[in-house]
Amino acid sequence: MSISIHDVHWSAGGLMIVNGISIDVAPGKTLGLLGPNGSGKSSLLKLICRLRNVKSGVIALGNTDIAGMARLDIARRVALVEQQATTEAQVTVLDVVRLGRTPHRGPLSPWSAADDKAVNDALRHVGLPERSGQLWHTLSGGERQRVHIARALAQTPSELLLDEPTNHLDIQHQLEILSLVAKLPVTSIIALHDLNLAAMFCDNLAVLHHGKVVATGTPEQVLTEDLIADVFGVRAYIERSAHHGRQHVHYRLD
Amino acid sequence: MVQPAVMGERWWARLALVILSFVVLGFMISLAVSIGEISIPLETTAKAVSNRLFGTAFELSRIHQGIVWDYRLSRALLAASAGAALALSGAILQALLRNPLAEPYVLGISAGASTGAVAVMILGFGYGVLTLSTGAFIGAVVAFILVSALAAGAGGGADRIILAGVAGSQLFNALTSYIVTTSANAEQARGVMFWLLGSLSGVRWPDVYLAAPVALIGFAVSMFYARALDAFTFGVDAAAALGIAINRVRIILLGATALMTAAMVSIVGSIGFVGLVIPHAARFLVGPSHGRLLPASAIIGAIFMVAADIVSRIIIPQQILPIGVVTALFGAPAFALILYKARRPV
Ligand SMILES: Nc1ncnc2c1ncn2[C@@H]1O[C@H](COP(=O)(O)OP(=O)(O)OP(=O)(O)O)[C@@H](O)[C@H]1O
Ligand SMILES: [Mg+2]
Numbered sequence: 390m391s392i393s394i395h396d397v398h399w400s401a402g403g404l405m406i407v408n409g410i411s412i413d414v415a416p417g418k419t420l421g422l423l424g425p426n427g428s429g430k431s432s433l434l435k436l437i438c439r440l441r442n443v444k445s446g447v448i449a450l451g452n453t454d455i456a457g458m459a460r461l462d463i464a465r466r467v468a469l470v471e472q473q474a475t476t477e478a479q480v481t482v483l484d485v486v487r488l489g490r491t492p493h494r495g496p497l498s499p500w501s502a503a504d505d506k507a508v509n510d511a512l513r514h515v516g517l518p519e520r521s522g523q524l525w526h527t528l529s530g531g532e533r534q535r536v537h538i539a540r541a542l543a544q545t546p547s548e549l550l551l552d553e554p555t556n557h558l559d560i561q562h563q564l565e566i567l568s569l570v571a572k573l574p575v576t577s578i579i580a581l582h583d584l585n586l587a588a589m590f591c592d593n594l595a596v597l598h599h600g601k602v603v604a605t606g607t608p609e610q611v612l613t614e615d616l617i618a619d620v621f622g623v624r625a626y627i628e629r630s631a632h633h634g635r636q637h638v639h640y641r642l643d
Numbered sequence: 644m645v646q647p648a649v650m651g652e653r654w655w656a657r658l659a660l661v662i663l664s665f666v667v668l669g670f671m672i673s674l675a676v677s678i679g680e681i682s683i684p685l686e687t688t689a690k691a692v693s694n695r696l697f698g699t700a701f702e703l704s705r706i707h708q709g710i711v712w713d714y715r716l717s718r719a720l721l722a723a724s725a726g727a728a729l730a731l732s733g734a735i736l737q738a739l740l741r742n743p744l745a746e747p748y749v750l751g752i753s754a755g756a757s758t759g760a761v762a763v764m765i766l767g768f769g770y771g772v773l774t775l776s777t778g779a780f781i782g783a784v785v786a787f788i789l790v791s792a793l794a795a796g797a798g799g800g801a802d803r804i805i806l807a808g809v810a811g812s813q814l815f816n817a818l819t820s821y822i823v824t825t826s827a828n829a830e831q832a833r834g835v836m837f838w839l840l841g842s843l844s845g846v847r848w849p850d851v852y853l854a855a856p857v858a859l860i861g862f863a864v865s866m867f868y869a870r871a872l873d874a875f876t877f878g879v880d881a882a883a884a885l886g887i888a889i890n891r892v893r894i895i896l897l898g899a900t901a902l903m904t905a906a907m908v909s910i911v912g913s914i915g916f917v918g919l920v921i922p923h924a925a926r927f928l929v930g931p932s933h934g935r936l937l938p939a940s941a942i943i944g945a946i947f948m949v950a951a952d953i954v955s956r957i958i959i960p961q962q963i964l965p966i967g968v969v970t971a972l973f974g975a976p977a978f979a980l981i982l983y984k985a986r987r988p989v
Contacts (some may be wrong), residue, residue, distance in 0.1 A: 435880070440884060460886050460888050461886040461888075463886065467884075468884070471881065472879075474881055476741070476876045476878075477743065479931050480876055484876075484932060487877070488874060488881075491874050496867050506844070544885075577984060
């Protein structure tokens with residue numbers, strides 16, 4: 390397995406926020422993490438790259454428990470795009486994407502051709518190569534999101550964690566970013582709110598509710614009318630799309 | 644493309660910039676040595692320095708030789724070290740705390756260092772064991788821990804640390820005043836008050852032997868962590884996700900900041916505005932990347948402080964103004980100008 394999470398607990402502020410989660414993701418696969426606000430998606434992603442330490446349970450990358458890994462070794466493998474991360478500094482797009490090379494550079498080693506290639510590829514993947522000189526605070530919300538994704542790609546990770554990466558993106562870029570991530574030869578976990586996008590782009594889904602996994606499997610197995618009613622409190626009608634062959638969720642107001 | 648005013652992407656442009664700034668610094672120090680109540684020609688200055696450094700035997704009056712070497716050169720070098728160290732401290736704190744207002748003076752570190760120094764000097768705390776500088780260092784560290792704890796208790800965050808720093812400064816300044824008014828005799832009190840506004844009078848070579856290495860070590864340490872400081876751009880979690888050992892980096896760099904501040908405060912008193920203004924000026928010139936920002940801050944800080952010392956000695960005839968007054972008089976408008984120049988397009 391590329392990422393395996395076994396019976397992980399994490400609490401904060403006296404509350405059990407991640408409450409016994411076990412999930413495995415095979416190399417190269419894309420896992421969609423679904424669940425209502427506050428169900429623990431962001432918390433789980435932070436645990437996977439050890440920004441927080443688990444209270445109990447094991448998270449492993451390959452066969453290595455991350456608890457015993459150096460911070461730098463984790464960062465060389467795992468890249469995270471946070472839900473909201475901004476800065477007051479007068480940095481340019483290029484400055485931000487270059488940050489992705491940090492774990493691959495020593496404190497004194499010069500900028501290399503490999504660094505340059507990773508940064509340029511990343512900028513191209515998110516469609517912003519011409520914007521490299523623009524200042525961060527002049528970017529639109531969606532452009533900032535794409536710059537963060539480029540920064541994560543420049544980190545050349547083998548595991549990519551994305552926390553609601555399609556927030557703020559227009560529909561064209563939502564589709565572009567998700568198909569890019571699905572195509573990349575990396576293992577990814579994507580926290581998402583759009584069930585239809587999750588069904589279209591993810592190999593597997595895991596649904597969180599109150600810090601527990603309530604369903605896992607392929608989109609066909611997971612996305613059922615009952616589950617959506619139980620977890621999200623919404624009535625839905627689900628069919629297989631005649632256009633792309635994946636599950637499609639219609640919401641019902643009656 | 645928006646670019647900082649002076650980028651120097653090409654190596655020779657960067658090298659030229661480094662050489663140029665050292666030439667300016669050297670020139671400023673020569674000026675500082677030549678200007679004063681007794682004005683000494685630059686040529687005499689050069690001869691006096693060469694006599695001491697290279698053992699040459701130019702004919703000079705004893706007095707000139709003494710003024711140049713024993714009084715003014717040591718004083719100018721100390722001003723340069725203090726300026727560099729304070730500006731570096733400001734640049735480091737602004738990056739680590741992600742707050743453009745952070746600097747040793749605003750955060751109460753200078754005030755804490757003053758209290759520590761005064762406690763040793765007047766109350767005789769740990770007398771014989773603790774030197775003035777160690778007293779100042781302990782004061783600086785205590786102040787920083789207290790201010791951080793206060794900020795954390797108030798919910799953390801980039802603005803809380805400044806509020807906590809203001810409270811901390813008030814507290815430590817009050818403590819210092821309390822010690823001075825209750826325990827110092829009149830002469831001590833006058834000396835201390837002058838020194839709390841920052842003063843380079845009475846600086847001698849042994850002070851330089853402390854200040855210059857501290858500034859150099861502070862520079863070397865912060866340059867080693869320049870990329871780590873860049874990684875803090877999007878906050879602590881983002882830095883950690885980029886593989887930065889955040890606790891180690893924070894402890895080492897905050898320790899270096901406390902050490903630099905304490906060393907300078909124990910010698911020249913607390914001098915405001917340098918730590919705040921200089922990093923902003925440097926950022927305006929070379930951009931936010933710390934590999935360039937830190938050296939630029941250090942050298943501009945050094946030049947600024949030597950210039951401020953010259954001004955403090957000549958602005959009022961027959962009188963020396965506390966250097967902290969000069970840095971504030973020039974720093975405040977300069978800061979306003981920088982804010983105006985660097986303002987965001989709305
Ligand atoms: N440090 C903390 N202290 C207290 N509570 C916390 C902390 N971190 C997270 N929580 C709580 O844990 C719960 C899960 O948070 P998390 O951010 O993981 O949710 P999420 O599934 O990502 O939600 P969203 O869809 O809104 O992004 C929330 O109720 C949140 O308030
Ligand atoms: Mg979240």
